[in-house]
Amino acid sequence: MPELPEVETVCRGLRPVVTGQVIARVAVRRRDLRHPFPAGLKRHLESRRMMSITRRAKYILIHLDNGYVLVIHLGMSGRLVLYPASYKPKTHDHFILYLADGRQIVLNDARRFGLVDLVAVDDLDSHGLFSHLGPEPLSRNFSGAVLGRALAGRTAAIKQAIMDQRLVVGVGNIYASEALFQAGIDPQIPAGMLRPAQCAALAGSIKKVLQQAIKAGGSTLRDHRQATGEQGYFQHHFMVYDRAGAPCPRCSSGGCEQARIVRIIQGGRASFYCPACQK
DNA sequence: CCTTGAACCTGCGGGC
DNA sequence: TGCCCGCAGGTTCAAG
Numbered sequence: 167m168p169e170l171p172e173v174e175t176v177c178r179g180l181r182p183v184v185t186g187q188v189i190a191r192v193a194v195r196r197r198d199l200r201h202p203f204p205a206g207l208k209r210h211l212e213s214r215r216m217m218s219i220t221r222r223a224k225y226i227l228i229h230l231d232n233g234y235v236l237v238i239h240l241g242m243s244g245r246l247v248l249y250p251a252s253y254k255p256k257t258h259d260h261f262i263l264y265l266a267d268g269r270q271i272v273l274n275d276a277r278r279f280g281l282v283d284l285v286a287v288d289d290l291d292s293h294g295l296f297s298h299l300g301p302e303p304l305s306r307n308f309s310g311a312v313l314g315r316a317l318a319g320r321t322a323a324i325k326q327a328i329m330d331q332r333l334v335v336g337v338g339n340i341y342a343s344e345a346l347f348q349a350g351i352d353p354q355i356p357a358g359m360l361r362p363a364q365c366a367a368l369a370g371s372i373k374k375v376l377q378q379a380i381k382a383g384g385s386t387l388r389d390h391r392q393a394t395g396e397q398g399y400f401q402h403h404f405m406v407y408d409r410a411g412a413p414c415p416r417c418s419s420g421g422c423e424q425a426r427i428v429r430i431i432q433g434g435r436a437s438f439y440c441p442a443c444q445k
Numbered sequence: 446c447c448t449t450g451a452a453c454c455t456g457c458g459g460g461c
Numbered sequence: 462t463g464c465c466c467g468c469a470g471g472t473t474c475a476a477g
Contacts, residue, residue, distance in 0.1 A: 168470055200453075200472080224471075242471055243455075258455085277454045279471060322448060331472085338470055387470060388457080434450070436468085452474085460466085 168240045170224060170303065170336030171379035172390045172398060176246050177221045178380075179393025180271065183248055184216045184228060193262040195255065199275060200241065203261070204284045210234055211263070211284075223299050223335035227290075235287050237295065241279025243389040247272055276389070300334045303372050308334055310366030317357040317365065324360060325353035326433045328372065337372060340385055340407045343438045345371040347406045347416075352444045353437045354430070378403065406438040414440035 168176070192208045204210075215231040226246065228236040238246060251268030261273040261282055273282070285293050300316065301307040316333040317324070325346060328337050337345065346353045348371035351364055360368070384390055384398030387408075391397060401408075405415050410429035417425040417440060425442030 172470070239471080241454095242469070244470095275454095276456065277469090277471095279453070281472090320447075326448090329471090340470060385470075390470070433448090447477105449477085450475095453472090455469100457468085458466105459468105461464090 168390055169338035169341050170376055172384035173221055173224050173226060174380050175384040176393050177219050177226055181219045184219050188215050188266050189263050190266045191264040195260050199278045199280045201281055203282055207284060223331060233287055235285050237283040237285055239281040241275055243277040244275040244280040245391045247391055247395050248393050298332050300332050303334050303336050303376055310369040313369045314362055314365035317360055320357040322357055323354050323432055324357045325437050327357035339435050341375050343407045344375045344405060348375060350444055353439050409438060417442050
């Protein structure tokens with residue numbers, strides 16, 4: 167479900183609430199999600215102060231005052247929402263942090279592809295969850311040149327390549343299609359075939375679409391909620407994602423023949439693009 | 446190392 | 462109404 171903009175939106179919503187607050191109590195309502203919850207999870211969290219909240223790739227990182235970091239991944243269907251003290255747990259509410267004032271940070275994840283872990287802050291970079299991750303797309307470490315180097319020699323389709331978290335993090339199925347549309351690149355061409363100018367355009371469109379989506383609070387297809395419980399709004403700005411059969415926004419605006427958005431399957435995932443203007 | 450496909454799990458909408 | 466199928470924002474693992 168959540169790609170970088172959705173995770174970033176959750177972090178931004180939680181940050182003013184979480185920072186400086188003490189975790190009074192923790193409820194662990196089942197033994198595992200994708201992996202078993204770490205041993206001693208409650209013990210390491212209860213009575214600890216949350217010092218800051220950050221994001222790496224699609225992971226939410228809550229830094230504690232005991233040198234540990236609470237790591238949360240939302241998988242496909244996860245939500246992390248702040249509720250008032252009166253909230254009663256519902257189905258698929260697996261993990262709850264109760265603040266001193268009674269408010270609750272609730273992790274709900276119907277499909278349970280999400281993950282909760284506890285990592286010593288000094289071990290973050292070397293930890294198996296993070297050691298293989300590529301650059302943050304919104305940082306200066308990511309550029310057309312960096313992308314071009316990462317794509318060199320690869321035969322996989324460019325759509326699948328930019329979703330590979332080793333090359334660049336945060337891009338998932340929605341924003342891969344949207345970024346390729348903005349850059350005018352056919353999602354099926356082999357990654358290593360992109361020319362430098364195309365790499366520059368694609369790096370730029372990845373940054374742009376992720377930033378625009380963050381501004382809109384992410385995209386709510388079904389599960390995504392901001393930390394406030396509010397939906398995201400970027401789904402109303404999709405150019406191609408989930409728009410098979412619709413006229414291409416770029417070709418149509420030219421007043422020429424109306425090309426239509428096409429849906430194809432790549433690596434088992436749906437891709438959307440305009441065959442007329444994405445080459 | 447790279448690429449591909451399957452697996453993990455629940456819920457929802459469409460077709461019959 | 463009910464059942465079956467396909468589909469959904471991610472990651473990981475095995476096999477070629």
